[in-house]
Amino acid sequence: MTSDLLHQILRRRAGAFCLVVLILFYVAAFFAPLLAPYATSDQDLTKTYHPPTGVVWQEGRLAVRLYKLVDPTCAKYEAEPGQFAPIHFWVKAPTYHFLGFIPVSHRLFGVEAPARLYLLGSDETGRDVFSRLLYGSRVSLTIGLIGILITTVIGLTVGGLAGYFGGVFDSVAMRGTELIMAIPGLYLIIALRAALAKYFDDSDQIFILIVVILSFIGWAGTARVIRGLTLSLRNRPFIYAAEALGQGPVTILWKHLFPNLFSYLIVTSMLSIPGYILGEAALSFLGIGIQEPSTSWGLMLSQVQDLKVFMLNFWWLLTPGLAIFITVILFNVLGDVVRDIVDPKLKTQV
Amino acid sequence: MPSLRLTVLNSLFRGVAITLAALLIPACSPRQKLKREFPPLPKDVDIITKPPGRYGGIYINVDPGGGPNTFNYLVAEDATSMGAIGTVLEGLVRRNSLTEEIIPGLAKSWEVSPDNKTYTFHLREGVKWSDGAPFSADDVVFTFACIYDERFPNRHASDYSIDGKPFKVEKMDNLTVRFITPDIYAPFLEMVGGGPILPKHALQKFADNGTLMKAWNIGTHPREIVSTGMFRIASFKPGERLVYEPNPHYWRADNTGQRLPYLDLYITKFVRDQNASLAAFATGQSDSEGITPDNVEWVRRGEKAHNYTVHERGPSTVCNFLWFNQNPEKDKSGKPFVEPYKLKWFQDVRFRQAVSHGINREGIIKGVLFGRGTPLWGPETPANTKWFNPDLQKYPYSPEKARELLKLAGFRWNEAGELFDSAENRVSFTLNTNQENPIRQHMATVFKENMKDLGIEVKLQLLDFGTFVKKIGESYDYECGMLGLTGGGDPVGGMSVYLSSGRMHEWYPNQKKPATAWEARIDELMMKQLKTLNLAERKKYWFEVQRIMSEQLPFIYLITPNSYEGVKNRWENVEIPKSGGITWNLDEYYLK
Numbered sequence A: 001m002t003s004d005l006l007h008q009i010l011r012r013r014a015g016a017f018c019l020v021v022l023i024l025f026y027v028a029a030f031f032a033p034l035l036a037p038y039a040t041s042d043q044d045l046t047k048t049y050h051p052p053t054g055v056v057w058q059e060g061r062l063a064v065r066l067y068k069l070v071d072p073t074c075a076k077y078e079a080e081p082g083q084f085a086p087i088h089f090w091v092k093a094p095t096y097h098f099l100g101f102i103p104v105s106h107r108l109f110g111v112e113a114p115a116r117l118y119l120l121g122s123d124e125t126g127r128d129v130f131s132r133l134l135y136g137s138r139v140s141l142t143i144g145l146i147g148i149l150i151t152t153v154i155g156l157t158v159g160g161l162a163g164y165f166g167g168v169f170d171s172v173a174m175r176g177t178e179l180i181m182a183i184p185g186l187y188l189i190i191a192l193r194a195a196l197a198k199y200f201d202d203s204d205q206i207f208i209l210i211v212v213i214l215s216f217i218g219w220a221g222t223a224r225v226i227r228g229l230t231l232s233l234r235n236r237p238f239i240y241a242a243e244a245l246g247q248g249p250v251t252i253l254w255k256h257l258f259p260n261l262f263s264y265l266i267v268t269s270m271l272s273i274p275g276y277i278l279g280e281a282a283l284s285f286l287g288i289g290i291q292e293p294s295t296s297w298g299l300m301l302s303q304v305q306d307l308k309v310f311m312l313n314f315w316w317l318l319t320p321g322l323a324i325f326i327t328v329i330l331f332n333v334l335g336d337v338v339r340d341i342v343d344p345k346l347k348t349q350v
Numbered sequence B: 001m002p003s004l005r006l007t008v009l010n011s012l013f014r015g016v017a018i019t020l021a022a023l024l025i026p027a028c029s030p031r032q033k034l035k036r037e038f039p040p041l042p043k044d045v046d047i048i049t050k051p052p053g054r055y056g057g058i059y060i061n062v063d064p065g066g067g068p069n070t071f072n073y074l075v076a077e078d079a080t081s082m083g084a085i086g087t088v089l090e091g092l093v094r095r096n097s098l099t100e101e102i103i104p105g106l107a108k109s110w111e112v113s114p115d116n117k118t119y120t121f122h123l124r125e126g127v128k129w130s131d132g133a134p135f136s137a138d139d140v141v142f143t144f145a146c147i148y149d150e151r152f153p154n155r156h157a158s159d160y161s162i163d164g165k166p167f168k169v170e171k172m173d174n175l176t177v178r179f180i181t182p183d184i185y186a187p188f189l190e191m192v193g194g195g196p197i198l199p200k201h202a203l204q205k206f207a208d209n210g211t212l213m214k215a216w217n218i219g220t221h222p223r224e225i226v227s228t229g230m231f232r233i234a235s236f237k238p239g240e241r242l243v244y245e246p247n248p249h250y251w252r253a254d255n256t257g258q259r260l261p262y263l264d265l266y267i268t269k270f271v272r273d274q275n276a277s278l279a280a281f282a283t284g285q286s287d288s289e290g291i292t293p294d295n296v297e298w299v300r301r302g303e304k305a306h307n308y309t310v311h312e313r314g315p316s317t318v319c320n321f322l323w324f325n326q327n328p329e330k331d332k333s334g335k336p337f338v339e340p341y342k343l344k345w346f347q348d349v350r351f352r353q354a355v356s357h358g359i360n361r362e363g364i365i366k367g368v369l370f371g372r373g374t375p376l377w378g379p380e381t382p383a384n385t386k387w388f389n390p391d392l393q394k395y396p397y398s399p400e401k402a403r404e405l406l407k408l409a410g411f412r413w414n415e416a417g418e419l420f421d422s423a424e425n426r427v428s429f430t431l432n433t434n435q436e437n438p439i440r441q442h443m444a445t446v447f448k449e450n451m452k453d454l455g456i457e458v459k460l461q462l463l464d465f466g467t468f469v470k471k472i473g474e475s476y477d478y479e480c481g482m483l484g485l486t487g488g489g490d491p492v493g494g495m496s497v498y499l500s501s502g503r504m505h506e507w508y509p510n511q512k513k514p515a516t517a518w519e520a521r522i523d524e525l526m527m528k529q530l531k532t533l534n535l536a537e538r539k540k541y542w543f544e545v546q547r548i549m550s551e552q553l554p555f556i557y558l559i560t561p562n563s564y565e566g567v568k569n570r571w572e573n574v575e576i577p578k579s580g581g582i583t584w585n586l587d588e589y590y591l592k
Helices: A002-011 A013-030 A129-165 A167-182 A185-199 A203-234 A237-244 A249-285 A297-302 A307-311 A315-342 B002-012 B014-024 B079-088 B137-148 B188-193 B200-208 B274-282 B293-300 B340-346 B349-357 B361-367 B399-408 B438-453 B465-475 B491-498 B517-530 B535-552 B582-588
Strands: A055-058 A061-071 A076-086 A088-098 A102-110 B058-064 B093-096 B101-104 B107-112 B118-123 B168-173 B176-180 B231-237 B241-246 B265-271 B288-291 B308-315 B318-324 B373-375 B428-434 B457-463 B480-486 B555-557 B559-568
Touching (some): A013 A315, A055 A076, A129 A167, A129 A203, A129 A249, A129 A315, A185 A203, A185 A249, A249 A315, A307 B274, A307 B293, B058 B274, B058 B582, B101 B107, B101 B188, B137 B200, B265 B274, B288 B293, B293 B308, B318 B428, B318 B438, B318 B559, B349 B399, B361 B373, B361 B438, B428 B438, B457 B465, B491 B517, B491 B535
Parallel strands (some): B428 B457, B428 B480
Antiparallel strands (some): A088 A102, B107 B118, B318 B480
């Protein structure tokens, strides 16, 4: 069924486009340490708020323009005519353990110090926005996938069991979900964050904490819908047949109910991933999400909520916003396409 | 998650929205003539020396936050409330912010007895409260009776006493008050003389029935809040605006007999945050605004269009510093606050000096503050001209020096350049700071990188302000902290910081007896400067404290941003002091 679905997505132009771009994003995030010219914390205090460096074809190879700080009071840089630094490929860099165990001592591209390659400019301490965007995408992009995984597992278990067994179990489970859904989401998130923060001090742990919090808020909705779907499937003859054959509830749930819920799950997952991306961004934006020295798109945005960014036209600092925007749209469009495929009755386009 | 989605979009475009809103709201205000009352001037009126001005004009100020929480001097804790109270209630003496001299306020003159313990104030004759009731020595006695009254716990009672003994306040006659201090108290005139005097006729009834702490809250009718200051409150809408109108009985006038202030109205509008108040100023909607170094350049671009000037005031009084927790004690469960082997580094002055040498202060100033800041080497910033000691031990950025000092202290590096102590412990610590201040966050990330160059691993932990303060003031379970304190003023303000028994002696607070010889010396100097009125001597003691602080580095001082003030050009008599609010002489402002 999965390969069939993939095939169908690729046959649709919008679907194929979104899928390919998203896969590119994820590949870039996965290989961030190789692709990013600098580490997230590499500062250069002599080049703060540096505009994107121009890349030109010079003497048969790619090169970046060199800039001079002409007015330090407003971070105004000007390209120095005739001054270039060639871009080298597969350059030596401080050793880094890719995925925690593969030692990598090279980066895909870079320029020789003291020149700096800022594809998307630099931030307030001279860190490369492009590199931070890449590393930040690891948080912002995976948070949705992990979150969905957690909510789907909890939602499927609670909703499935509630729908299958009914009765007291159903009541308790559904009142539980109502309780969670009754509390305004953002306030619950902030409260949970405040209550749990003291147990998670390291920034990697905070990432996990945020996924857990967002999933905790998110599973209730999934559970309710799964329960409804299970209830309607519960009385179908094939379930009775399975029961008559003496199969246990877990087997029935896994073998007979789950495949029938699969199409629904894939659509909702696709459509709710943006919620997690935006949730992380919102938390980081409010200063209670990912924290320095880690990075995420939301954190990068929150660090530039300052009038001078607009007034002095540091537009490149807003690129994380663009990245969030594009990712959310891609997921939404892809979700729509998948929904059209698995449930043609809901098809919106002619 | 629709609510989340909305929040992000809102936040994303908030900056744009503010700018747009600021452009769309017309910058005009009603220009009706104020009806002024002209009661006769008091006998001891204070005649200003400046040439006379003209009546008229509305001065608008935009402040972030919701406005004052109370108008009650005994209750107020925050700067906004204290500012509003200071506008309506005068003290016996005032401070000329330009010259930093003590000048007469409600008292026209005063004498100090030869033993320096008795102060006699002669009040101005004929001064009236804004409701017409006469001002007298009874008000002064009443004020201090309220402050010392145990039914009304307030933060001033401990400031206005020495070793727990209060000052004696006596009424000699209707216009003479005498204060007797139990011991010599050097900053008496600034600290006590400048404190607001409360109206007995308006507050006596609350003091009698014990509800004084609830009086003069933000729901009180503005007319009941009587004033001796230049303004009285015309109206207050919490979260929106506070409008002041001239006090018809104010006791200052110009040499043509025109009673000050010249202004018709003084309005403070309240907005959500700093960005909004800055946008209001940059679009010509307010008359003055403090501007942070990173915003100066673009605000200056509007100088012509909106007819204002951005004035440079030099270094600010904000002192940013970091320190290591040197508290050797244990918590209730018997666990030491700081790992013993780390405590050994933190207590080693060479380690602290090496860290100080390793910090790129110039880089922070150039990069983060656009070149608009000053490196700090001691507890006073250069803004405090009277008390600043320029002759301190300095630690310019020099990783080589830092390495030398670390080597001397027995540290060594492995092949990867990581630093280890003599017992083979990796040198690594966690820096805590509060997350609300962006400039401090940048300093923290730069510090982390600077330390990495020395082979020291720094972990950052950003906390909300409340949690951070609890960590450094109650639970002591941290290794390194970074904080900014607004300094300035008299060294007596630092008693709780520099005395080893002090509550805010951050590196090791509440010591029973000084842990080191230099802390004992600081204790001695701080007590000495408190007990003499001779300014030169006090300076000598305080300068030595600064010197010891710069040598021993319990606090590693970082930088102070320069401060800038934008003011509309339409005002005459704008006198911008090195530190403090620029509206200190608002009564003399008039339209050009």
